[in-house]
Amino acid sequence: MDYKKLEDKAKWLRKTLFEMFVSTEQGHPGSVFSQVDILTALFYGNVIRYTPGNPGDPNRDKIIISKGHATMGLYPIFCDLEYFPEAELDQFGTPEGMLRIFGNISIPGIDATSGSLGHGPGIAAGFALIAKKEQRDQRAFVVLSEGEQYEGSVWESALFAAHHELDNLIVILDRNRKIILGDTEDLLPLDPVEKKWEAFGWKTVTVDGHSFESLMGGFSEIGKEPGKPLLIMANTVKGKGVSFMEHQPEWHYWQGVDEGQLTQARKELAL
Amino acid sequence: MSKSFQRDAFIEEIRAAAEKDSDIYFISADFGAPALDRFRDELPNQFIHSGISEQHMIDMAAGIALEGKKVYVYAMAPFISLRCLEQIKCSIALMNQPVTVLVVGVGLGYADAGPTHYTTEDIACLRTMIGAEIFSPCDDESTREIARLTYTEPSFRMIRMERHPLRTIYTGGFSSENLQSGFVELVEGTSVCLLSYGNSLHRTLEAQKELEKGGIKAGVVDVFRTAPVSHGLLAVMEKYDSVVTVEEQCLAGGFGSIILELLADNRVLKPVYRIGLEERYYFMNGGRKYLLDRFGLSVEAICEAVKQASLTQQDSLPH
Numbered sequence: 001m002d003y004k005k006l007e008d009k010a011k012w013l014r015k016t017l018f019e020m021f022v023s024t025e026q027g028h029p030g031s032v033f034s035q036v037d038i039l040t041a042l043f044y045g046n047v048i049r050y051t052p053g054n055p056g057d058p059n060r061d062k063i064i065i066s067k068g069h070a071t072m073g074l075y076p077i078f079c080d081l082e083y084f085p086e087a088e089l090d091q092f093g094t095p096e097g098m099l100r101i102f103g104n105i106s107i108p109g110i111d112a113t114s115g116s117l118g119h120g121p122g123i124a125a126g127f128a129l130i131a132k133k134e135q136r137d138q139r140a141f142v143v144l145s146e147g148e149q150y151e152g153s154v155w156e157s158a159l160f161a162a163h164h165e166l167d168n169l170i171v172i173l174d175r176n177r178k179i180i181l182g183d184t185e186d187l188l189p190l191d192p193v194e195k196k197w198e199a200f201g202w203k204t205v206t207v208d209g210h211s212f213e214s215l216m217g218g219f220s221e222i223g224k225e226p227g228k229p230l231l232i233m234a235n236t237v238k239g240k241g242v243s244f245m246e247h248q249p250e251w252h253y254w255q256g257v258d259e260g261q262l263t264q265a266r267k268e269l270a271l
Numbered sequence: 272m273s274k275s276f277q278r279d280a281f282i283e284e285i286r287a288a289a290e291k292d293s294d295i296y297f298i299s300a301d302f303g304a305p306a307l308d309r310f311r312d313e314l315p316n317q318f319i320h321s322g323i324s325e326q327h328m329i330d331m332a333a334g335i336a337l338e339g340k341k342v343y344v345y346a347m348a349p350f351i352s353l354r355c356l357e358q359i360k361c362s363i364a365l366m367n368q369p370v371t372v373l374v375v376g377v378g379l380g381y382a383d384a385g386p387t388h389y390t391t392e393d394i395a396c397l398r399t400m401i402g403a404e405i406f407s408p409c410d411d412e413s414t415r416e417i418a419r420l421t422y423t424e425p426s427f428r429m430i431r432m433e434r435h436p437l438r439t440i441y442t443g444g445f446s447s448e449n450l451q452s453g454f455v456e457l458v459e460g461t462s463v464c465l466l467s468y469g470n471s472l473h474r475t476l477e478a479q480k481e482l483e484k485g486g487i488k489a490g491v492v493d494v495f496r497t498a499p500v501s502h503g504l505l506a507v508m509e510k511y512d513s514v515v516t517v518e519e520q521c522l523a524g525g526f527g528s529i530i531l532e533l534l535a536d537n538r539v540l541k542p543v544y545r546i547g548l549e550e551r552y553y554f555m556n557g558g559r560k561y562l563l564d565r566f567g568l569s570v571e572a573i574c575e576a577v578k579q580a581s582l583t584q585q586d587s588l589p590h
Contacts, residue, residue, distance in 0.1 A: 157331070
């Protein structure tokens, strides 16, 4: 595996996304940046199966960014896959454009409208169940935020997926340890996260969400344990890539940048 | 007198369709029916038990519908309406998926259980789901025809059904042509028109008979598509001096409100009297009939409202 290629792609993705934030002064950079390496590995590490230029391919794998506020992380990738023209990226967040912070199914490649937390696993369980029933080799991927685990519906779906042996359902937990008011473990602890999922009948694997070697090792577990859905817990840093955003709960939403911060961020994100 | 369970009529219709259409999926959150036992037995691959997990059931139903399937979700009325209202909004309504939500045991159907199990506000809540049609059939015949509609023209719908069997009102059958307008003018009258649906339609018809004995000929309309209602209802209401709505719901935002909005939005001035349940939670024993009689929906209360409607109309006539 050419990790250098993945690292370059991740740099390109962060930089592109940063400029989208700057141009619109809106969005959730903390959550978007923490998942950049996950998405990069999925799409450029030969994990997710897709047909370039054909988002309507019924056989491609599905992906739901269950933490809908981070859906914009997919747009530069989808543009790169020729799901829509580059001009759409330039129109992000404008009245003329179709791309906005939260994704919806009118956008090519977006498999479920998201925004409210805790819906992704249930919808993806529906995808995975039908693929199984129809004996299609199709997987459903979900990027789940850490905070979504507070939603009871997530555990309802987890229980169901394990019972139905949905080993084609892969949830990637973007564990950046931050929610809006602070640290999860301070506010309402979620640990031991892996044990909880394992108790619900899932196979789990823990990875460094910013190491491509580690991420690819996690994805290599897909399909290794037939009959079990897979949770990949990716330990990440909220705001990863821009030093003044990293670990800062307030950068959950765009805070605005002065000239000095703009220069600094562009320098840190330079290709 | 023939009485049938609406849920069995509905599910049996869907089972027969599902035999020929493998794209039909039926999901239950641990809610049963004899007809569902047959469905589960004969079509196990098309039946899914979601667990007592209504939120997950709705999300998953949306996922299955996005795969091009016709999906039915089924549970006890309060839990498949209000408990998962946010899932209904975000996963079905926002993506406009052809999911049929079967809401069973509406109103005070679970009178022996109490207000956790009542739905006296579900119409007010569900009607705000954009793109949804809400059906509240009054018997097995109309239920069966509505069931056919759900698989011949799949769409986002809620079907409100009764817990207990109901007398068949459409003894001569229910024409599919009725589905166009969403209502049936059951009794033509003069002066006052009664609009109702579901279980309360049965009480309304009883009241109409009582009134007739006293020489008052009230009209009765079965508004089985409770939301959105047809503009065709305006022409029916125009024939009368006043309108009385009868519903087994609290009045805020319910069926009576729908009728008031229809009239107001079309600049039609018409006295409307809304009959429904008193705004409170009912913890007392006595059963459904007792509660309905005591808290606003007795046949006498309906008759009295019609009489008041007639009087008011006469008083307001120019001298």
